[in-house]
Amino acid sequence: RLAILGFSWIVGATYFTSWNAVGALHFQLYAAYGVFFWAAYVSSVIAITARSVRDSSAATHLRWIMVALWIQVLIDGAFFIEQNLHLSSAYAPSLFDYLRFWINVGFFGIGYALLKTRIVDVRLVGGKVLVYALLTAIPITLFSIVDWFFARRLADARLATAVELLVAVLFGVGLNLLHRRIDRFVERTIFASRHRAFIRLHHAIRALPAAKRIDTVYEALTREAADVLRIASAAVFVIADGAFERRGAIGWDDKTHRLSEDDPLILFCRSSHCSVHLADVAPTASEVPGGDGKPDLAIPVLVHHRAHAIVVYGRHASGEHLDAQEEELLAELARSAGASLEALESAEKLRALEEKIEHLQLARNLAAI
Numbered sequence: 070r071l072a073i074l075g076f077s078w079i080v081g082a083t084y085f086t087s088w089n090a091v092g093a094l095h096f097q098l099y100a101a102y103g104v105f106f107w108a109a110y111v112s113s114v115i116a117i118t119a120r121s122v123r124d125s126s127a128a129t130h131l132r133w134i135m136v137a138l139w140i141q142v143l144i145d146g147a148f149f150i151e152q153n154l155h156l157s158s159a160y161a162p163s164l165f166d167y168l169r170f171w172i173n174v175g176f177f178g179i180g181y182a183l184l185k186t187r188i189v190d191v192r193l194v195g196g197k198v199l200v201y202a203l204l205t206a207i208p209i210t211l212f213s214i215v216d217w218f219f220a221r222r223l224a225d226a227r228l229a230t231a232v233e234l235l236v237a238v239l240f241g242v243g244l245n246l247l248h249r250r251i252d253r254f255v256e257r258t259i260f261a262s263r264h265r266a267f268i269r270l271h272h273a274i275r276a277l278p279a280a281k282r283i284d285t286v287y288e289a290l291t292r293e294a295a296d297v298l299r300i301a302s303a304a305v306f307v308i309a310d311g312a313f314e315r316r317g318a319i320g321w322d323d324k325t326h327r328l329s330e331d332d333p334l335i336l337f338c339r340s341s342h343c344s345v346h347l348a349d350v351a352p353t354a355s356e357v358p359g360g361d362g363k364p365d366l367a368i369p370v371l372v373h374h375r376a377h378a379i380v381v382y383g384r385h386a387s388g389e390h391l392d393a394q395e396e397e398l399l400a401e402l403a404r405s406a407g408a409s410l411e412a413l414e415s416a417e418k419l420r421a422l423e424e425k426i427e428h429l430q431l432a433r434n435l436a437a438i
Contacts, residue, residue, distance in 0.1 A: 111146075114138045137178030203251050204244075211236050266297045270398050277405040283413055286406045287317035290370070290380050294402060295319045298395055302362030302383035305370070306335065313379060320362045320383065325355040338367040339376040344400050347381075361388050366396060368403045372411045 114135075212233055219229035240247075273289050280286055291303040302320030306313035306328055313328045313335050315321070328335050333353045338345045345367045347353075357364055362383040370378040380403055384390050391399070 111142055114142055134178045137174040140174050141178070200248070200251050204248060207247070208237070208240050211240070267394075267398060269297050270294065270402060274398075274402050274405040277402075277409040278412060280409050280413070283410065284317070286409050286413075290378075290402065290406055291317040292319050294382070294399060298391070298399075299386050300382050300384070300391070301360070301386045302358045302364070303380065304364075305378050305380045307378040308376070316378075320358055322358075324357055328353075328355060334364055334367060334381055335379050338369050338379050342369055342371060342376065344368045344396060358383060361386055366391060366399070368400055370403045370410065371407045372414060377407065377410055 215232050215236060216229055219232055270293075273293055277286060277289055280289075287305050287307075290305045294300065295303040300320075302318075304318035304321050305316055307316045308330075312330060313332075315326045315328075330336065330339065332355055333351045334347065334355065334357070337350045347364050347367055353364070364381045365384050366382045368380045368382070369376045370380060372378075380399075382391065382399065
């Protein structure tokens, strides 16, 4: 819908611009195309509006986009009607011409929707654009300096060519290292908050295997992860007596505390031993959070190659889905939690065995007496 909306808006804007520049004859020849694209544009706006009305969470995040799109519909519709009715015998700019030229809120609404729904990740795209721009600027700058110094100042074109060749070889050899360094620089400088969040989670991942309490592990999987990545909800369900019981959560309040092994929130993740996007599987009948807190991603915590727990995450508090890097980081956190629980489980078994041996020795000593 967003693709149809954007395409029809751009083509419609181009069409009207062409007609204004060329004249009424051009308008008569291409009127059918203008009507078609205008209809596609309006129908797309209506479809998105209907979606936001049906989904309360979508309405919360799309309300201002809806306002922008409907303002654009009204302005463009008034412009379209005015031009078709030929309200003036000689063309003269009208109020609608100025409004349509200066107020293009629909364009910004579409752009905001693309970024908001993560169809285009501004952090990823913007970061890569900056990285490749810097990578392109470095050799151009070096070649310009070499050319200016050797070919212009020393008037030695052969030496300039040789030095430029050497610079090109050295740049090619060090390209991978340079790319990584620039990538890290952009990540730390431009997207500092995201970088710090990832660093904080990496510290948690490294620290979990040394945890001495199981509650610490569950706290890291839910509250710590949700706080760092600003996730609306998180819950960990641990296997117990043939079902999965909730042991830690944020954003779940009085929702379901116990899930069966065949519940869609558990089944697909438990059986596949890998992360599952819950929108791709059957919906659960259990009482779960709504809106941004609705379970969106399930990750297994494996202990001795079995699903000891399932962690369920919602979307970001801003309504955005978790991106690929965040999902991989959460999966790594779950793997670290699995290693920690495995160590704690082994330590608990060892303590139980030592206590049993002590009791047996005590009983043997009493019997000897």
